[in-house]
Amino acid sequence: xxxxxxxxxxxxxxxxxxxxxxxxxxxxxxxxxxxxxxxxxxxxxxxxxxxxxxxxxxxxxxxxxxxxxxxxxxxxxxxxxxxxxxxxxxxxxxxxxxxxxxxxxxxxxxxxxxxxxxxxxxxxxxxxxxxxxxxxxxxxxxxxxxxxxxxxxxxxxxxxxxxxxxxxxxxxxxxxxxxxxxxxxxxxxxxxxxxxxxxxxxxxxxxxxxxxxxxxxxxxxxxxxxxxxxxxxxxxxxxxxxx
Amino acid sequence: xxxxxxxxxxxxxxxxxxxxxxxxxxxxxxxxxxxxxxxxxxxxxxxxxxxxxxxxxxxxxxxxxxxxxxxxxxxxxxxxxxxxxxxxxxxxxxxxxxxxxxxxxxxxxxxxxxxxxxxxxxxxxxxxxxxxxxxxxxxxxxxxxxxxxxxxxxxxxxxxxxxxxxxxxxxxxxxxxxxx
Numbered sequence: 001x002x003x004x005x006x007x008x009x010x011x012x013x014x015x016x017x018x019x020x021x022x023x024x025x026x027x028x029x030x031x032x033x034x035x036x037x038x039x040x041x042x043x044x045x046x047x048x049x050x051x052x053x054x055x056x057x058x059x060x061x062x063x064x065x066x067x068x069x070x071x072x073x074x075x076x077x078x079x080x081x082x083x084x085x086x087x088x089x090x091x092x093x094x095x096x097x098x099x100x101x102x103x104x105x106x107x108x109x110x111x112x113x114x115x116x117x118x119x120x121x122x123x124x125x126x127x128x129x130x131x132x133x134x135x136x137x138x139x140x141x142x143x144x145x146x147x148x149x150x151x152x153x154x155x156x157x158x159x160x161x162x163x164x165x166x167x168x169x170x171x172x173x174x175x176x177x178x179x180x181x182x183x184x185x186x187x188x189x190x191x192x193x194x195x196x197x198x199x200x201x202x203x204x205x206x207x208x209x210x211x212x213x214x215x216x217x218x219x220x221x222x223x224x225x226x227x228x229x230x231x232x233x234x235x236x237x238x239x240x241x242x243x
Numbered sequence: 244x245x246x247x248x249x250x251x252x253x254x255x256x257x258x259x260x261x262x263x264x265x266x267x268x269x270x271x272x273x274x275x276x277x278x279x280x281x282x283x284x285x286x287x288x289x290x291x292x293x294x295x296x297x298x299x300x301x302x303x304x305x306x307x308x309x310x311x312x313x314x315x316x317x318x319x320x321x322x323x324x325x326x327x328x329x330x331x332x333x334x335x336x337x338x339x340x341x342x343x344x345x346x347x348x349x350x351x352x353x354x355x356x357x358x359x360x361x362x363x364x365x366x367x368x369x370x371x372x373x374x375x376x377x378x379x380x381x382x383x384x385x386x387x388x389x390x391x392x393x394x395x396x397x398x399x400x401x402x403x404x405x406x407x408x409x410x411x412x413x414x415x416x417x418x419x420x421x422x423x
Contacts, residue, residue, distance in 0.1 A: 108341060109422025110331055110393035116422070125420035130389040131334050131381060138376055140344035 015081040030072035030083060031059050041085055042094060042123050044212050045160035046073040047230065049237030051169060053161055058094055058123070061085050069093065095127045103134040104183060105141060106155035107213070113226040114214030120158060121213075137183070144189075146196030149219055150208050152187075157215035159185055163207035170236050175201040187215075206233075250299040250408060253285035254329075255319060257312040258339040258377065259305030262394040263330035264288065269397035280408045298323045300407055306332040306339045307378045311371035320384035325407065328386045329400070331393040331421060333379060340377040347375050390415040392423035399423070 011026045017039055024033040029052070034041045043059040046052070054074040061072045064082035069090070072083075084090070101107070101120060109115050141154035164176040164187060175198050179188050189195040208216040209228050217226045256264060264287060270277060284298060285291045301323025307313050320326055331337035342350050350373075356363040380386055390403050399419035406413035 102335075106341070106344070107421075108331075108335070108337055109420075110337055111341075112422065121421055125416055128416050130391055130416050131328065131379065131386070133381075135382065136336060136340070136343075136376075138340070138343040 013077055013079040013081075015077055015079070015083065017083040018085055024077045026077060026079075028077050030061060030070075030075050030077060033077055034072060034085060039085055041072050042126065043073060044119060044123065044158060045162065047162055047166075047210055047233060049170070049233035050162060050165045050210070053165065056097070056158070056160055058097055060090060060093060062087055062090060091127070095129055098124050098127050098129045099132045099134060101158050102129070102132045103136050105137070105139070105157065111223065112156060112214040113217050113221045113223055114156070114228075116224045117227050118214060119212035139183070141186075144195050145219070146194035147198075147201070147203070147219070148196065149203055150195070150205065151217050151219050152189075152195055153215055153217070154186055155215075156213045157187060158213055159187070160212060161187070162210040162212065163187060163216055166206045166210045166233070170233065170240060171202060171204050171206050173200050173202050173204075176207060209233075247280065249280060249282045251284045251295065251297075252281045252300045252302065253294055253298045253319065253323060254283070254287070254302040254304065255285070255315050256287050257303060257305030257315060257333070257380070258308035259330060259332040260338075261287070261304070263304040263333075263392075263400075266330075266392075266394040266397055267400055270401055271397070273397075273401055277404065281404070294318055294322055296322060300325050300327060302327045302329050303333050303380050304329045306336045307374065307380060307383050308339050309371040309373050313374065313383060316380055316384050325387045326380075326384065327388045327390060327403070327407075328380045329390050330395055331391055334381075334389050334391045335421065336377050336379045336382075337393060340379075343376040347373060388413060388415065390419060391421045392419040393421075395419045395423060 012023050013026050014021065014023045017034060022033060022037055031041055031043065031046055041059045044056040046059060052074050054071045057071055059072040060069040062084040063070055107120065109121055112118065144152040161178060164178060167176045168174040175189050177188055179186055179192055189198045190200060195201065208218060210230055210233065214226060254264065283289050285294045301319040303316060303319055303326065307316055328334045332339055351365050355365050388403065390399065392399060396419065399415065402418045403413040403415050
C-alpha cells in the first residue's frame with residue numbers, strides 16, 4: 001500500500017476517543033490521532049514513515065456500534081466515531097497476541113543482544129504477560145550470519161515486515177521479502193539467498209534499525225547493547241514522498 | 244519485633260544456574276528484616292533435608308528438565324499453599340529449554356563425549372534421567388505467582404515477598420520483566 005499523500009483540502013472531523021472530544025483530518029488513521037494526542041496504543045508492525053501493514057493486530061480498538069474489533073493503524077477516522085482503546089476485552093486479546101508471539105518462536109530474552117531494548121519484551125511487560133499460558137512450539141529456525149555487518153535470527157522474528165517495507169519504500173532496494181505461509185513464513189533477502197550474497201543489499205542498515213526485536217542486529221554486539229534508532233525514519237519518509 | 248506470626252517459606256533449585264537464589268541473597272541487610280516475618284523451612288540455603296508437610300509459600304527456581312525436577316515440583320505443589328515461579332527458567336524454560344531444539348542423544352554427545360578428553364562416558368548412576376521437552380514449572384503444576392527476570396532483581400524479589408507476607412497478591416510485572 002503506498003504512503004498516503006497529504007491532500008490540499010481535507011475536511012476536519014470530530015470524534016471521541018476514550019471520552020475525549022478530538023478533531024482530526026479525515027485522511028488520518030486512528031493510530032495517528034491517538035499518537036498525536038498521547039493516547040497509548042501498542043503496536044509492533046506499525047511505524048511512522050512506513051506504509052500500513054495491519055499484521056500484528058495489537059493496535060485493535062473498539063468502535064461503538066461495531067461488534068468486531070478494528071486495527072487502529074488501518075482504520076480512518078470518521079465523523080462522530082466513538083472509540084475505546086483500553087477495555088478489558090482489548091487487554092485480553094492483546095495479552096493473548098503477545099503470548100502467541102512468544103510461544104511461536106524462540107524468544108529467550110536473557111540471551112538476546114536486544115535484551116532491554118526490545119519492543120516485544122517491553123510490550124509483554126506493559127500488557128501484563130508474566131508467563132505464557134500456551135505450550136511453546138520449540139521449533140528451531142535458522143540464523144543467517146553471512147552478512148559482514150549484520151545478522152538475521154529467524155527465531156526472534158515476529159514477521160512485522162518493517163524491514164521489508166523500509167527497504168522497499170525508503171531505501172528503494174527491495175532486498176527483503178516474505179516467503180512461505182503460517183509458521184513457515186520467513187523474511188528473506190533476494191530470492192532466499194544468504195544475506196551476505198545479496199546483490200541488491202546496500203548495507204544501509206535501515207532494516208536493522210526498524211526491527212522491533214533481536215531478529216536483525218549488528219554483528220559484534222553483546223547482550224543488552226543493540227540499541228535501535230528509528231528517529232531517522234519519519235524525516236526520510238517525508239523527504240522521499242514530498243510533493 | 245513483629246508480633247505477626249511468621250509465614251513458612253520453602254525454596255528449591257531445579258534446572259537453573261542458582262542466579263535467582265543469589266539474587267535472593269542480594270537482599271543483603273533486608274534479609275534481617277525478612278527473618279522477622281518468615282521462617283525458611285527448606286532451601287538450598289539451609290540444611291533441612293525434608294520438605295515439611297505444610298508450607299505457606301513455595302518458591303521454585305529453574306525449569307523442569309529431569310525426573311528429579313518434576314518430582315520436586317509436584318511435591319512443592321502438593322505441600323505449599325502458594326507456589327511462586329521465580330525467574331525466567333521457571334517461568335519460560337529459558338536457557339535450559341534451549342536444548343529442546345536438539346535430540347537428547349546429541350545433547351549428551353556434546354556434553355559428555357565431544358568436549359571431553361579423558362574417559363568420555365555418559366553418566367547413568369546417581370543422576371536423574373533427563374526429560375524432553377524441558378518445560379517451565381507451570382507446564383507441569385499449577386503456579387500462583389510468576390516472577391520473570393534472569394534473574395529478577397533483589398528489589399523485585401523484595402517487592403513480591405513483601406506482598407506475599409502481607410497476604411496480598413503481588414503484581415511482579417510492575418517490578419520485573421522477561422530477561423530483566
